[in-house]
Amino acid sequence: MLEILDSTLREGEQTPYVNFTLEEKVQIARLLDEVGVEMIEAGDPSVSPNVAKAVERIASLGLKAEIVAHSMATKSGIDRAKACGADRVAIFYATSQIHLEAKLHRTPEEAIEIIREHVAYARSLGLKVRYTPEDATRTDFEFLVRACNAAIEAGADRISFADTIGIMQPHLIAERVRALRARLLPCKIDLHCHNDYGLALANAMAGIRAGADCIHVTVNGLGERTGIPDLAETIVAFHNLEGIQKYNLAPLMELSAYVERVSGFFLAPNKPITGQNAFTHKSGVHTNGVLKDPRTYEPFDPALLGRQRKIVIDKYTGKSAVAARLEEYGVQVSPAELEVIVSRIKLLGDQRKQIFDSDIIDIAEQVTGRRLDIIPHNLEAVIMLEVESQVYTSLVVRRLRALTSVRNVYEITGDFDVSAFVEVEDIMALNNLIEEIRTIPGVKRTETRMILKKYNGT
Ligand code: HCA
Numbered sequence: 001m002l003e004i005l006d007s008t009l010r011e012g013e014q015t016p017y018v019n020f021t022l023e024e025k026v027q028i029a030r031l032l033d034e035v036g037v038e039m040i041e042a043g044d045p046s047v048s049p050n051v052a053k054a055v056e057r058i059a060s061l062g063l064k065a066e067i068v069a070h071s072m073a074t075k076s077g078i079d080r081a082k083a084c085g086a087d088r089v090a091i092f093y094a095t096s097q098i099h100l101e102a103k104l105h106r107t108p109e110e111a112i113e114i115i116r117e118h119v120a121y122a123r124s125l126g127l128k129v130r131y132t133p134e135d136a137t138r139t140d141f142e143f144l145v146r147a148c149n150a151a152i153e154a155g156a157d158r159i160s161f162a163d164t165i166g167i168m169q170p171h172l173i174a175e176r177v178r179a180l181r182a183r184l185l186p187c188k189i190d191l192h193c194h195n196d197y198g199l200a201l202a203n204a205m206a207g208i209r210a211g212a213d214c215i216h217v218t219v220n221g222l223g224e225r226t227g228i229p230d231l232a233e234t235i236v237a238f239h240n241l242e243g244i245q246k247y248n249l250a251p252l253m254e255l256s257a258y259v260e261r262v263s264g265f266f267l268a269p270n271k272p273i274t275g276q277n278a279f280t281h282k283s284g285v286h287t288n289g290v291l292k293d294p295r296t297y298e299p300f301d302p303a304l305l306g307r308q309r310k311i312v313i314d315k316y317t318g319k320s321a322v323a324a325r326l327e328e329y330g331v332q333v334s335p336a337e338l339e340v341i342v343s344r345i346k347l348l349g350d351q352r353k354q355i356f357d358s359d360i361i362d363i364a365e366q367v368t369g370r371r372l373d374i375i376p377h378n379l380e381a382v383i384m385l386e387v388e389s390q391v392y393t394s395l396v397v398r399r400l401r402a403l404t405s406v407r408n409v410y411e412i413t414g415d416f417d418v419s420a421f422v423e424v425e426d427i428m429a430l431n432n433l434i435e436e437i438r439t440i441p442g443v444k445r446t447e448t449r450m451i452l453k454k455y456n457g458t
């Protein structure tokens with residue numbers, strides 16, 4: 001049966017420019033425990049005093065998950081893992097020729113001795129041990145088997161088959177896992193797949209099918225370079241496609257949003273499962289289908305994640321979607337009026353990047369000749385930002401423009417340096433967005449003005 005180790009607090013904190021506070025780590029660990037992951041890799045206590053403190057705090061929370069400390073193959077590192085109260089230490093020591101020669105300056109025989117000695121030392125302290133042959137997928141297979149079996153003989157009960165630079169493919173990892181199973185002494189096999197070619201989750205799933213036990217993930221797929229499989233994608237893929245339904249899906253969206261906020265590492269809108277567009281439909285053909293029966297264009301009901309489907313209105317939109325949107329606002333129009341409204345929306349859509357609900361209501365007013373006293377559901381606001389004097393404004397602008405709710409950005413004169421026109425679904429979303437903007441490095445202060453009514457130029 002599949003097991004999951006979440007490494008947001010270790011691998012995830014190795015994401016360029018991402019660092020969590022102690023309180024944030026505790027909150028992430030608690031949410032992960034609600035999800036029900038079997039193991040939480042809480043950090044490598046040798047990295048810094050605060051990382052050690054975080055591992056210690058998390059180990060003391062009494063969570064259901066096993067708490068793992070990561071460590072290099074050094075006695076002092078293993079001592080620190082023990083001192084933090086971790087259940088298990090994950091000792092990594094590279095086995096590929098390139099790592100042994102260029103990085104570690106050790107012969108293969110020396111490496112085997114170091115692995116054996118440190119695994120045995122950790123066992124003597126009463127720790128459970130996972131051994132990770134770093135860069136395993138580029139390691140000579142016979143040597144990999146020897147190194148892993150040396151670790152297992154010395155007391156490791158888990159081996160992490162680390163695809164450190166993400167070079168596996170599903171058919172290859174399946175072959176390797178089968179071969180490892182046949183040659184290794186009894187142990188559990190973890191899969192640590194990096195996502196350099198976008199194949200991390202596919203590789204991990206293939207490895208599980210071939211007989212591995214556990215997948216390493218992070219929230220939002222954080223990690224060195226392009227990261228490792230995303231927790232929510234992994235859980236939902238196994239839940240829906242493989243029928244493994246032992247995890248609690250309810251906290252996944254909150255966990256993703258929380259990590260997004262405190263990491264300052266924002267999700268691409270088209271990210272599967274948790275991305276903003278995962279259940280948003282656009283073209284007339286698609287929206288018409290979805291309005292008749294969502295199964296036409298949805299792999300599963302967004303309610304599984306507590307999410308809602310969304311239909312975008314713009315020049316691609318057909319009549320059924322516009323009618324449905326107007327109905328949401330309690331506006332009924334005749335078929336002839338609807339026809340004209342849709343054609344005007346298409347005209348406007350050809351001129352502009354985005355159409356807002358306020359535009360749709362404006363057009364409906366013009367076409368029907370009725371005054372519609374309606375306030376659009378979504379909120380629009382202008383957020384003004386003051387930027388630290390030593391920071392290039394253009395850097396802040398680039399980060400701002402990557403946020404999906406941000407429509408237009410202006411560099412301005414006066415008390416503030418930048419103003420952004422934003423559109424969000426509700427006040428909560430506005431609040432989150434403002435917090436997100438405040439985490440952008442260089443943003444000194446923000447001030448927000450809500451838009452009450454908008455007059456568009458033609
Ligand atoms: C690294 C180490 C590691 C370890 C994986 C593991 C890797 O290179 O930073 O312990 O399972 O990718 O090899 O993250």
Ligand code: CU
Nearest residue numbers: 011164192224
């Ligand atoms: Cu890694």
